[in-house]
Amino acid sequence: MEGGFAPFSFRTKSGKLSGFEVALAKGVAKQLKLKPVFVQTKFDSLISGLDTKKYDVVYNDMSITPERQKAYTFGREYLFTKSVLITKKGSDIKTYADLKGKRAAETTSSNFSQAAKKAGAQIVAAPGFAEQLELVANGKADVVLNSQDSWTAYKKVHPETNL
Incomplete structure (x- = not known):
């Protein structure tokens, strides 16, 4: 893990x-x-x-x-979570369609990366969620696609975030 x-x-x-x-x-x-x-x-x-x-x-x-x-053999599905677009506050990215031409910070082998590419985003490779969020916060990427559960957990620990 x-x-x-x-x-x-x-x-x-x-x-x-x-x-x-x-x-x-x-x-x-x-x-x-x-x-x-x-x-x-x-x-x-x-x-x-x-x-x-x-x-x-x-x-x-x-x-x-x-x-x-x-x-690979998969066990039964045990997790169901919504996906979210994480951007800087005030971003013009509001929907999946808005990803075209944007930079998405993602792990390259993830489904989120594949979804961002399919929407026309350029992938900015990052090894993990914290690094992805930092790329957006620093303006090196425009968006992160990820789990709503992970985003909620992050915001709980970082309530001052500008994302």
Whole structure:
């Protein structure tokens, strides 16, 4: 898992790995009478880690795609969240159609990246959600497409954000 993507998996102030997917993984491991060992990695490395047997399973907010289904086995869907467009306050980006010609900060292998490209946005590669938000805040990108749950968790911790 990423370990930097609240509320799914993240480090608490004390450094402890926490979040919905951490609890889910622990619950599944308990049922299987296994002790989970968590490996934190960037989103774009999750699939390659499976390929190289760095770990046995991925718990991360990752959508099922036809390409991924050809090579990997997926469990039942356990997460349903809306997607949002995150911009600086006052941005002219209000809808998906407004992404044409804009710069979207995304992890390159994510479904959000694919959606932004499909809408005509140029992708500004960033390894994680915090880095994506920083690119928009600094004006190096115009928008981030991501999970409403993650955005809500971020705003709770950063209520002063100008995004």
